Amino acid sequence: MxxxxxxxxxxxxxxxxxxxxxxxxxxxxxxxxxxxxxxxxxxxxxxxxxxxxxxxxxxxxxxxxxxxxxxxxxxxxxxxxxxxxxxxxxxxxxIGMVFQHFSLFDNLTVAENVALGLDGKEPLKAITARLADVARDYGLPLDPKREVWQLSVGERQRIEIVRALMQNxxxxxxxxxxxxxxxxxxxxxxxxxxxxxxxxxxxxxxxxxxxxxxxxxxxxxxxxxxxxxxxxxxxxxxxxxxxxxxxGTEIKEVMPPAERRTTVPRLVVNDLTLAPAELHGVRLQNISFELKGGEILGIAGVAGNGQDELFAALSGERLVKEPGTIILDGLACGNRSITERRKMGAAFVPEERLGHGTAPRMRLSENALLTGHAASAMVRHGFIDAAATLRTVDLTTETFDVRKAKRDPEAASLSGGNLQKFVVGREILRKPAVLVVNQPTWGVDAGAAAIIRQALIDLASAGAAVLVTSQDLDELVEISDRIAVMFHGHLSEPLPRAEATRERLGLLMGGANLDRKEAPHAAGA
Amino acid sequence: MQLVLEKRAERSRTIALVSPLIAIGLTLITMSILFAVLGKNPIMALGVYFIAPLTDGYSLQEIAVKATPLVMIAIGLSLCYLANAWNIGAEGQFLMGAVAGSWIAVNTQGTDAGHWVLPAMLVAGAVAGALYALIPALCRVKFGASEILTSLMLVYVADLVLDYLVRGPWRDPAGFNFPTTAEFDPVATVPVLIEGGRLHLGSIIALVVVAGAFVLLDRTIKGFEIRVVGVAPRAARFGGFNANQLVLLTFAVSGALAGLAGIIEVAGPIGHLQPGISPGYGFTAIIVAFLGRLNPVGILIAGLFLALTFIGGEQAQITMKIPLDVTKVFQGILLFYVLACDSLILYRFKLVFTSRQVQSGAG
The missing domain is CATH 3.40.50.300 (P-loop containing nucleotide triphosphate hydrolases)
Structure with missing residues (x-):
């Protein structure tokens, strides 16, 4: 060595x-x-x-x-x-550590969470006082008495940092x-x-x-x-x-086409309001936007501001009572199932590859069937055409350079980047009219990320409407035509890419002009 | 040096096939120790249990007869378990199927009803089993009640319903007050396959059920739905599969199969309705389902093996005075080892020789 x-x-x-x-x-x-x-x-x-x-x-x-x-x-x-x-x-x-994924109890207060993380037997009152001191000293404002579920992600991170600092x-x-x-x-x-x-x-x-x-x-x-x-x-x-x-190598730059023609609106959302399905979930509030063919709309925002809830509503994993709130290619489908929406030409890629986008312990061919059964020729009279599912695997492998040990391995055995290429590729190969994708390159190596972003751009160039939710601002600025920001279940007016500076997006991500945006919705649609 | 469990990148197909055999081997070793403690010669005891029944035609037929309900019930249970729906009450569905089919037999007794009686009984048994299984399934889907508890509790309800009927309204007037119905008419009896033998049509039905389940799980989208819902519920919802619907479906199918097995047992080998028509088929089938790896062909083999333990147990009781309960102990130990050996499918044992290079330092 x-x-x-x-x-x-x-x-x-x-x-x-x-x-x-x-x-x-x-x-x-x-x-x-x-x-x-x-x-x-x-x-x-x-x-x-x-x-x-x-x-x-x-x-x-x-x-x-x-x-x-x-x-x-x-x-x-x-x-x-x-x-x-x-x-x-x-x-x-x-040695102290602040993890990327917080280990906090939603229903406990800030002080209680900090107390649980400390090793000693200090009384809660003393901890609360010390916590307030440390927080003030370092300019990390925190109210020790608030319950964690009420706090933003940034505030939750502060708890973790203060908790680490209290051990000096x-x-x-x-x-x-x-x-x-x-x-x-x-x-x-x-x-x-x-x-x-x-x-x-x-x-x-x-x-x-x-x-x-x-x-x-x-x-x-x-x-x-x-x-x-x-x-x-x-x-x-x-x-x-x-x-x-x-x-280890030069990264290929993603090449946006010189000019994209936008066509008719293919995904329209009208005043979508949806109560959260889970305790402490986010309520979607009067979300409206219009996405045309040939266009990529980016949705920025800190995690946990309603992106997952919006994905569930758009995909049909959760149904909306009023059909007209979500319109796919001119058809009202708020109360239609995810299978019906796929048949109407929509495709979806969730954030979590393993367990949501794929069944980890099933083969790729079976995972091709998972979303392909609805809208392609993989099923006839209730019987599976195994050859057709394998063809999808082969085609995806070839088109998106999916690296794997054998022809048809279990999904969990692929690396994150390769599985993500499969999950995105599986949908794109169906040539969807509308693609809704959440965190397309999360936890993916740079090479795979470039391939995926290029594929999204190419799909839009071919006339599809693409909705990309991401926490990576650089990614959104790179591929989107317009960018909107989600905050506390609200969606801001989309900004054209030229106007979407990091500063403006950052302010919106912090909820800056929330009060200004209530009015226009009454007039909507 | 230490023994560690190491995760495999993929499930091992080989171990998936071999692990039940390892479990059986470990069970046999444990049983030998148990026999030795009971003061019996382990070799002889195991011989009586597992070899002797295979050597004469009568016992072979009897094994098939006993395996028939086990396999039919276990196939249904495997569908539930694959879909993450825990039907523990197949015993109750078995009894309810027997009761519902017997209702037709009892009411057509001595009339000149034709050959529709037996088919009607089979249908009634299947429908009753399915409806009885839907009670815990609906309770889970609508109210979130644990189907494990409710399906199990309904076993005892079914047991008492049967008991009431054969002691009360359906008791054979010429039966010397024994709690049993009259012998079923020939048109209400499952025909035997070999003249004078015990093997009956039910065994053929069980084979058809095995083949049907194989096609369902391996070739159809519905079978795929069942498998996905079990292993990755969130992915299944993303795929557009409705988990609640599948709970209802798999419970209904497994209830129907258990009910069908129940009426076949009553209208076949037993010939009338009485208490104690099942030596715990509905529970033993749980072991069969897991020993068979929730796979139809595996279940067929496992069903025959466990049937062998029933026959062997009876013979061991007669020839060696080994208590019949030892059979239940055997089945319990077997399930324990089967579940334990499953770890080997996703993990492998590895001997690790820890180097002493990393010295523990003072903190």
Whole structure:
């Protein structure tokens, strides 16, 4: 093993690393999630951990936080080798972590949630007071008495951060913290992180957003396929050079066609209001928009603002009483089932590939049948044409470059990117009139993401209406003709791409002009 | 060195076939120990249980007769279980089918009713079983009541209904006060296949049911719906399949098959309605369904195997004075091992030699 030469660390007078991994390896069966990773983090440093999905970032930080036991290699804390039995031990050393997916109880208050996460036996009253202090000190406003379900995603993240800070960590791990924030909220977070750094703490910052890393981080360690590729100073790199290290090859730029003709409205939503199906779900409020053939409409917004509910209503997984609220190619279908809507030419791609878009433990041919039974020749008189389902698999594989170990494997055995190409490809090959897709490239490698975005653009160019919901603003700006923002179940007026700056979208994502948009709906349709 | 369970990337097809055999092997070992503790020679006991019944024609026919209701009920149950609907009350549906079919037999007794009687009885048995199974299914769909509990509780209701009828209104006046109906007329009896033998038409019906279930699950969209709803409910809804509808459908089908098995048992091998027409077929069929991997062909084989344990158990009681309850112990242990061995389909055992390179440091 030949360790990479490290460029000079950020600050010459902090030569003793706070945390070090030496040849850290984690093996799951035949799969090497982490392969001999060397990492050094010094105090007063924001250290980026860069990599695509599946590069091994999560495994590495889970090992550092004691959630995963390494198969080989060494972990050193302030120079001494350690072996962590669990997160509690990591916390007692001074290692804190803020997860991407929050572990909060919706029906408990902020203070109660924080108390549950602390190891000690401090009374709730003392915790509440301390929580308020920490929150005020760091400019992270939080009301300890509010119940979590009432809070926005940004506020929920604040709870996690404050909870970590209350243990006064020397080393803080943040897993893709800006994934759920508006650009403005992200800026506020960066201020807090700079402050933590100034206090002498070290931060390990996981991300795949290159501009963010360039702006914020002193050092970057780049992982690819479980291996460390390089350690560098991101400020001296370009976004392109960082991306090259992350992906290993040049990424193909998506090519939007010069001009797209828009035709007749193919998906029209009129004043859609729908009560949530679940406790603490989001109520859809007077949503109206019109989507023409040849057009891509992007829907931005922080997760949990009603995107899932809108998808369920548009797809027909949840029915609306008033048929006219959703019109597909001129036909009112609010009360029609998802199968009927597919027969009318609609296609849907949900956010969650495994378990929603596909049955994980079923073969790809069966998963082709899952959505294809309605509107293609896979079923005759109730009998399945197995050859036809296999043909769909082969065609999708060929057209969308789906990599798999055999002709017809189980869905769960594919990597995220390849399964997503299959799930999107399966629908696009049916040449839908309307495609509704939620988070098309979530958790997908850059190569697959480019193929999927290109496919969406090509579909629109062929005359289909495409509705893309995404939390990735860059993606929406890249492919959409117009962009609307969802906030608290409301949908803003769509902005043409030229006017949809990050600032304007960010403000809308934070609910800025909510009050201004109530009036126009009365006149609608 | 430690033994760990490691997740497989895909389900192992080989292990899916082999795991029931491993389970049977482990059960036999456990049973040998049990026989030894009971003071019996394990080799001899196992011989009486599993080999002796296979050596004479009478026992072979008897195995097929016992397997008939087991297979029919288990096929229905497998549809429920695949669709994630837990029908535990097949025993009750079996009894209700027997009661409903017997109603026709009792009421046509001694009349010159023609050959429509037996078909009508079979239809009545199937319909009654289906309706009885729909009670817990509707309670789940409409009110969210656990079908596991309600279907199980309805077994005892059915048991008491049957008991009341044969002790009261339907009791044979010439039956010396025994709680039983009169022997059914020939037109109300399931014909035997071999003159003077015990093998009857029901076994043929069971084979048809197996073939039908195979085609349903493997070739039709309805069978696909049943399988998807069970393994990935959310994906099934996305596919446009209605889980509640499938709960009702699979319960109705499995109730119908159990009811049909019930009336065939009464109108066939037994010949009249009486309490205790089932040695727990409805419950043993649960074991058959799982031992057969919820697969129609597997269920056919598993049904024959468990029928063998019933016959072997009887012989062991006669020749070696081994209590008949040992058969139930055997079936219970078998189910336990079958479910345990299922882990091997998704996981594999692996010996891990931990290196001592990673030294534990002081915190």
């Amino acid at each position: 030949t360790p990479m030469p490290d460029p000079a660390p950020a600050d010459p007078n902090t030569t003793h690393p706070l945390l070090q991994t030496i040849g850290l390896t984690k093996r799951y069966g035949d799969f090497l999630a982490n392969d001999k990773i060397d990492l050094e983090v010094v105090p007063r440093e924001i250290h980026a951990l860069l990599g695509e999905n599946g590069a091994g970032k999560s495994t590495l930080v889970k090992t550092i936080y004691g959630l995963v036991q390494p198969s080989a290699g060494e972990l050193r804390w302030q120079g001494a080798p350690i072996r962590l039995s669990g997160p509690a031990e990591a916390r007692s050393l001074g 960590p020397k080393f803080l791990i943040l897993d893709e913290p800006t994934a759920v924030l508006t650009p403005q909220e992200a800026d506020q977070l960066f201020v807090v992180l700079e402050r933590l750094k100034a206090e002498g703490r070290a931060i390990l910052y996981i991300s795949h957003k290159l501009d963010e890393v360039k702006r914020l981080c002193d050092t970057a360690t780049i992982l690819r396929g479980g291996k460390k590729v390089a350690t560098c100073n991101p400020k001296r790199e370009t976004a392109a050079s960082l991306a090259r290290m992350m992906v």
